Amino acid sequence: MAKLDFSRRTFVQGGVGLTVANFLPGTTPFAHAATMEESTIAAAKAVGPAAVNGMIWSPYLVPMQPVIAEFSKQTNITIGGVQDISIFDAPQRAMAEALSRSAQFDFIHIDSNMIPSLASAGYLEPLDDYMKKANFKIDAVGDYGNFMTYGGNTYGIPTDGNVHIQYVRKDLIEDPDNKKRFADKFGQELKFPETWEENLRLQEFLMDPSKDLYGSGNLRNRANGVTWWYMIYYSAGGFPFDDDMKPTLNTPAGQYAVDLYLQDKKVNHPEANTWGTPQMIPRIANGHVVSCQYWDGTAKLNENAAKSKTTGKWVYGLVPGSDFSGKRIHRSISSPLAAILINKYSPRKAQAAYMALWLGSGKNSIPIVTDAVNTFHDPWAKEHMASPLVQKAYSPGGVKAIEKNFQVVSPPIYLTGFLEFQDALGKNLSEAYVGQLPAKDVLSKTENEWNAIIGRIGRNKLKSDLKSYKAVMPKRLVPA
């Protein structure tokens, strides 16, 4: 037997060499850490095959289908039946399901702002345990992942960012003639607006109704208009309730938001008071609007030359802010925020939950948010922002704007009774917009109606909800 004879130096050098070699790729078969997607598949396989039923609007489902097919191939968990219900009608239907404790749907695809109401009604399954088992994390931009939480639990998996970004017509603000006229009139440069007041001035200056070009493309109908109001109100430093759940709408910040909201009438189309997205989006994409805040999916449409007359003609950016509170605050909004929620009463809830996690991974959802035909899903994950496919669909400027707005994105009323609170405010704003209610009465009337809602749902219950609402609010005043 040969004697092993080597020096202490040789021994140490050899040890270091082996250690380094161990970390070189291809040198040793060292343990492979499973990806989030692999862990999800493993966890899903463990709960066995099933055909899950859901409630989802078909424009959302179609781009998901190839991703679901891959999941089904690997796990034998398939989609059974689907009820095609618009996301705007889904809350009523979901609430009816909750009241009857129905197990008809294993999952529902719905505005996540319904989470407090549905969780309070006992309909939702917390997803934290499934996420833990699948080593899953909602890897969203900014604090957007918080939108899925309520009372310390996670109840939803986002599929659609749906954040508002600012749209301004580049060709109009860069036109030398417009620039000169603006500078002559205001003594300032015509540029991308940073505040609500600057935005309104720009809209008034550039609009030309004789050419069917209106300043604003914001929605002002009863159902959607209120979404715009929140942005102004939050950016003025407002928050709708104090710690004792007393409404705090009727404040200078609230009145400032109402006044600005109503001034849109000067620059918007005369029929805008009943228009929703089906009317307004084509007008934006076809060049009839100077500037607006709108859901980010419209950027994808604008940049699709086959469907838009304004490709390359937009600047996208942060929604305007306000100095009203003494410091500049920007607040964007995401509502409705489409997410997958799981029915607690479902016998297939585990299978449905893992399918939701699979669809909610950043990597898996890239094809979903970049679908060129079914454009309802918009990016929200960090991985989306770096994806060349997303950059191509939304334009690099569009993606940057989405990222910025996500850092200051806020919810509407994130409380049990969301629809009740929102509709009371929306109705009164709408009445003021069409001249049925004096602007000064909007907030006092809404506060009275809100007090009745609070009395009905219970102040203590809502006070406990308030923690979740505050947790969802953005922490930054302006994006980093």
Place this chain on the structure above:
Amino acid sequence: MAVAAAPAAGLPPPPARVVSRRRAIRLFKISLLSPLIVMFALVLMPALLLQLYFSFHQWTVYLGTWWDAEFVGLDLFQEVLTDPRFGWAIVRSLLFATGSTIGCFVFGFLLAYLMYEPFRGNAVYYIIFILPMLTVPVVVAYTAEMMLYQSGPINDILSRLSGTEFKPAWLSDPNIALATVGLLEIWNWTPFSFIIMLAGLSAIPKEPIEAAEILGASKWRIFWEVQLPLLRPVILLALVLRFLEAMAEFPKTWALFQGGPGSATETLPIYIFMTTWQYFQISKGAAMSYIVMLMMIVIVLLAIRLLRREKQSLDKMYEQPSKAEG
């Protein structure tokens, strides 16, 4: 009931054949009514009772089960009756139902009057006239939406025809939004009045008209003094049925306006739907529905009374000549 009345004292009992016939008639009536009674007992009654339960119990859907709901007596009814939104919803519904019922009736009657005497090719017109009623209300609403924009085809056609710029904001002016739905309702449901009035006109006996013609009455006089009085029960029926239907109009109003602009089209069905399924105030919605149901029952009872009176006066009218002949 005359057929079931006991024989008066001293009168001989009716023959067996008559008794058997009466029994058969009674059985026939029961067999006709029994499915309705069963359906009422099994389907409608539980729903009404459940609704009654909710009207007296405050159920906050987010917080507990329905059987734990707190008994609140008449509080919910008081809340509804003092709610100005509910009051305005009643006013809007009554305006809408009255206007559209009159519109449907006028156009339906005119068309029926044109059509009731057969002419060559009348079947084609008949099909054309009833087509709107066969169109789904939501389709009516969405089609109308496309046509009624300020810069849409309706305003364009009216402007060209009148030679002036005619640009009412059918969909966005809160002062005319309800009238817009009313016009659509008239378009959609005129055929209903048309069919009823056509049946009524066709059923008028020829003799009084021929007699009036022989006596040299003008067409207008025949219409005003012969046909119209004979048609009164049918007219009343057409008006009542249409009014009740119009009070319940929901799909077009919801598809076009969802209660807006502002609250201009917030009618009773819209407000009840919103209260129940938008705000999830099941109990308040139930109380509202009960109040509306009572309102409708009063209207129906009044209508039945009027119909009876009309029928009696018609019966008298028919009896008089036969007595005179006798």
